[in-house]
Amino acid sequence: MKHLLGIRQLEREEIEAILRQAEAFKEVLERPIKKVPTLRGKTVVNLFFEPSTRTKLSFEMAAKRLSADTVSISKSMSSIEKGEDLIDTVKNIKAMKTDCFVIRHPATGAAHMIARYTGCPVINAGDGINEHPTQALLDCFTIKEHFGGFKGLRIAILGDIFHSRVAHSDIMALKKLGAECVVAGPGTMLPPHIEVLGAKVEYSVKKAVKGADCIICLRIQRERQGGIPLFPSVREYANFFGLYPEVLEFAKEQAVIMHPGPINRGVELDPQLADSSRSLILDQVTAGVAVRMAVLMMLLSARETL
């Protein structure tokens, strides 16, 4: 593995290896001194062309726990529109002898492009509406910790599947690991041909949730929709596509709830359910740091052995 660009490029064995490594690092996070010297002297550059406090913080935390130095660059959309050349920017930063790029960008394929034009390892922290592989890996990690494995699990993903890179990566990862995946949401948010990724499509949320072991609710991002609204009102969305106790009824008794955060409480997820014992939302956050440590270590130390 030279880069982490998407789940699509990963083999099942590679995913499993990352999850195993993350397990070891999660243990480190429980220690009183939560730091290992693994990446001492390495510099990780976080390039965030889209606002994301959580993901950026999680990557920074992961790098620091591994004793790497981190530099973060946040750029607003406006400077890209002014014609700032991404390849050029990255080549310049690389010339300062950095070791790894973590990139979040509003354009699909931006991380792939950087990987092609620089020799540096690149981690995709979300590109356009395409993929968000580390989120999928931390979701898988959380599910594995809870259930012990993936075989026979039914996972329902609810909401804006079209615009959600989390959904795209989750479906591919869960499918590769052997879980069954079903998606539901407003028809306007279910992209045509989604079954190519291996997900089953349901138009009724209750049907999707039926018999599910785990339900992943996605954040409604009205800002991503542009032009014509894709659903008539937040109220209608909550009523028909949100996860509330009466919908959860249809799932397995022990079913758990996940959410990539931040949550619109009372829209896609019932406020009480979000804080209930069935929620794994905070476990996901912890898993995020462990998984990102694993990815950073595997990419950067793999380079060392060359």
Place this chain on the structure above:
Amino acid sequence: MLTVFLTNCRIIDPYNHKDEIGSIYIKDGKIEGVGPDVPEPEQCPKLDLKGKWVSPGLIDIHCHLREPGEEYKETIDTGTMSAVAGGFTTICPMPNTKPPNDCAAITRFILDRARAVDRARVLPIAAITKGQKGEEITEFGDLISNGAVAFSDDGVPVKRANVMRLALEYSLNFDCVIISHSEELELAGNGVINEGKMSILLGLRGIPNAAEDIFVYRDIRLAETTNGRLHIAHVSTKEAVKIIREAKERGVKVTCETAPHYFSLTEDAVDGYNTLAKMNPPLRTEEDRLAIIEGLKDGTIDCIATDHAPHSILEKECEFERAANGIIGLETALPLGIELVRNGQLSPLKLISLFTKGPSMVLNLDFKGFKVGEIADLVIIDPEREFTVTPESLYSRSHNTPFLGRQLKGRAIATVYHGKCSFDLDGMLSSCERRS
């Protein structure tokens, strides 16, 4: 002017429906004899073209030469060089230059530049609407008087149906063809590739086939209403082929073209965010590709156009969504067409017809093919000649083609325009030319 006796060649002349082995005697740039039993003239250079095809010069009714405005991508000079290297002696540049070709001054400029270069016939297509804005139609009469041969707002569709209707009605006064760039923009949305398997796998927004189909039907319906002549540019979908086939059956004056990439490639070519395969309409599915070939076979599709769209590396080495649409095509069109012959999908005569008589009929051009007394305008094709597409092998100023690195088989080896040799890959004609 050229004087040469071409013998033992396969003469493919769709204008006269001939495909035979014979000779062509060219004297001082004019055809003196053509056919199976032309006597060998005395004291005349002779070329044995066994295994080669000789066809009237190819015609491309859809290309972009970028001059005026974006000369760093292509000029009339480099563009015509690329054309003759691909076997084309007649090319029709689309009007989306900077400024657009929407008035006689620009048309004249293009023609003057082409005359100065004097390498191929350049027949400009003018804009349907002023500034290609889709609001007011241009001066069709004045533009035609000054050398425009057809009208198109290629690059953008004429959004308002009533404006398209006006254009088709007004075209009746000048008996000219209106070329439609068929794309329902709202449906195409922010799409950058075909809506299908690859748009999901790559996480890119897709353009549904319907965006093309709906517009093709709209313009056909308007052609039917007005009795104007309509030509649909770059057909890429299965349904569009079907709609056009049905319209032709009921007598609508509609013709259409496709481009080599739509019968050679599918959406799979964009995998890995390959901006070199980004174009509009986008590459579609295998099902669409096969329907395009079917349309070429049964005559629904009248001609093959290159949609030669040069872009510099600056427009292609960037995020996929920001990359420019289009690929160059003048030098790869013929080999890709010959691939269809090799696969048994088209006869050589049919293929050459799609490159010559087909476009000529769409534009009402007065070409006669090989006739004694006519000025020589032809291309010598080696159907077995292999070459690898590399930036160095291309004559175009730009190298944006998804076929880079691909080995193609079959190509133009010499091109004669207006009685003179304008491309000569192996230098075989140069000895036969006398400057006068």
